[in-house]
Amino acid sequence: MTPLTLLWLNWSDMTITSGKIQCAAKIDKLNEVIEFVEDSADRFGLETKKKFGLLVAVEEAFVNICSYAYPAGEGQVEVCCGGEGDSFVLEIADSGDPFDVLSLPDPDTTLDIMDREIGGLGVYFIRRLTDEVSYRRENGQNILRMALKRTVETIL
Amino acid sequence: MEIHTQKKTNATVVTITGRLDAVTAPEYEKALNGLIGGGEISFVIDFDGLDYISSAGLRGLLVTAKQLKGKGGQVRFANVKGTVKEVFDISGFGSIFQMDDTVDASLAKLV
Numbered sequence: 001m002t003p004l005t006l007l008w009l010n011w012s013d014m015t016i017t018s019g020k021i022q023c024a025a026k027i028d029k030l031n032e033v034i035e036f037v038e039d040s041a042d043r044f045g046l047e048t049k050k051k052f053g054l055l056v057a058v059e060e061a062f063v064n065i066c067s068y069a070y071p072a073g074e075g076q077v078e079v080c081c082g083g084e085g086d087s088f089v090l091e092i093a094d095s096g097d098p099f100d101v102l103s104l105p106d107p108d109t110t111l112d113i114m115d116r117e118i119g120g121l122g123v124y125f126i127r128r129l130t131d132e133v134s135y136r137r138e139n140g141q142n143i144l145r146m147a148l149k150r151t152v153e154t155i156l
Numbered sequence: 157m158e159i160h161t162q163k164k165t166n167a168t169v170v171t172i173t174g175r176l177d178a179v180t181a182p183e184y185e186k187a188l189n190g191l192i193g194g195g196e197i198s199f200v201i202d203f204d205g206l207d208y209i210s211s212a213g214l215r216g217l218l219v220t221a222k223q224l225k226g227k228g229g230q231v232r233f234a235n236v237k238g239t240v241k242e243v244f245d246i247s248g249f250g251s252i253f254q255m256d257d258t259v260d261a262s263l264a265k266l267v
Contacts, residue, residue, distance in 0.1 A: 030179050052208070052239040059210045063178045109248025121211035121247055128246050 018082030025066045025077045025094060033062055033079055037090065040081035044088045047151045053129030054090065054148055060122035061092045061101070061144050069096030069142070078141075087131070088148050093141040100135040101126070101144060159187045167198035167266050169259055173205030176213030184213075188220040197229030200262040204235035209243050221253065230254075232262035 021036045023029045037058050041051045058079070065077050078093045106127070107120040126133055132147040157180035160171045168191055176184060188199070201217075217233075224231050232254040236244060244250035256262040 027178050030177065049239065049242075052242075055208070056210050056243060059177055059212070063210075063212060066178075109246075111248075121214060125211055125243075125246070 018080060020078065020080045022076055022078045025070055025075045027063065027066050029077075030059060030062060033077070034059065037079065037081060040090075041088055044081075044083050045150060046088045046148060049152060050088075050148050050150070054088070054146070057126045057129045057133075057146055058090065058092065060125050061146075064101055064122055065092070065094045065096070068099070069094040084147070086150050088150065089145065090147075091143050091145045093143045095141050098137050099142055100137075101142075102133065102135050157183060159184065161187070161191065164200075164263060167200050167263060168196045169200045169202055169263075171202040171205065175208040176206060176216065177208065177210045178212035181212045181216035184216045185219055189223075192220070192223055192227070192229070197224060197227050198266050199224070199229070199231040200259055200266070201231060201233050202235055202259050203233060203237070203240060206240050209240050211247070214243070214247055214249050217249070217253070230266060232256055232265060234259045234262045 019036065019040050021033060023032060034055055038051065038055060041054055046054065062077060062079075069075055069077075075095055078091075080091045080093075082089055101123050104120075104123045106124045109124070126144075126146070130146040131149050132145075134145050136143050136145070157172060157174040157176060160173075162169045162171070170188070170191075172184065174180070191199070221231055223229075234256050235258065236250075236255050241250065244253075254262075254265070256265065
């Protein structure tokens with residue numbers, strides 16, 4: 001197994017110690033990425049329910065990169081996590097051709113089972129399971145940024 | 157993820173534990189394909205020990221359900237709860253599968 005690059009850094013715009021992981025864009029690295037993100041979310045104190053949503057959203061973004069970012073060959077994925085005020089912030093980046101996953105439409109979740117497209121749910125989960133999500137192209141990378149408030153907000 | 161199967165009078169009960177994600181969903185599909193290829197067309201999937209599911213996991217469930225429907229088979233899901241249930245609900249999958257609170261309830265509802 002190839003050891004993952006794991007280093008600690010302080011992002012200027014993040015208020016607590018942040019972590020970063022870099023690995024090959026391959027599905028069999030999913031568990032290592034998920035473990036890293038779960039560990040970071042636990043240290044931040046992200047509520048269990050929010051963390052579960054985060055992990056699903058990260059899997060969707062990671063799998064998407066593995067499947068589509070590098071059609072010509074192999075490439076890397078970088079995941080950075082950190083706290084920003086009361087929010088847990090995660091950025092996942094690839095160096096593939098410019099592509100905004102958020103430009104994809106949501107699937108029709110009301111269709112009968114036989115009419116459902118296989119797949120197409122990934123970006124929908126990313127939108128639904130995060131409090132904020134945005135895309136930017138920077139230094140030759142596609143960067144998807146997700147933010148989740150530490151706890152589920154209640155009205156009172 | 158671990159998969160265990162148990163043959164009952166009117167169905168095969170498939171127990172899945174751990175994570176149903178992009179890595180493990182192909183294992184689930186392979187296991188179900190093997191059973192369907194062997195002539196099984198009635199299933200109860202027991203989610204009691206499942207901690208996590210993603211869209212790849214849902215896709216695996218949908219693929220096998222479509223195969224079964226094409227063969228006149230049937231599948232019911234038992235013990236879908238907690239965070240796994242939430243993923244079913246936001247995806248709309250919660251309403252397209254037959255769900256029961258227990259394996260026995262699923263078995264009782266299969267023809």
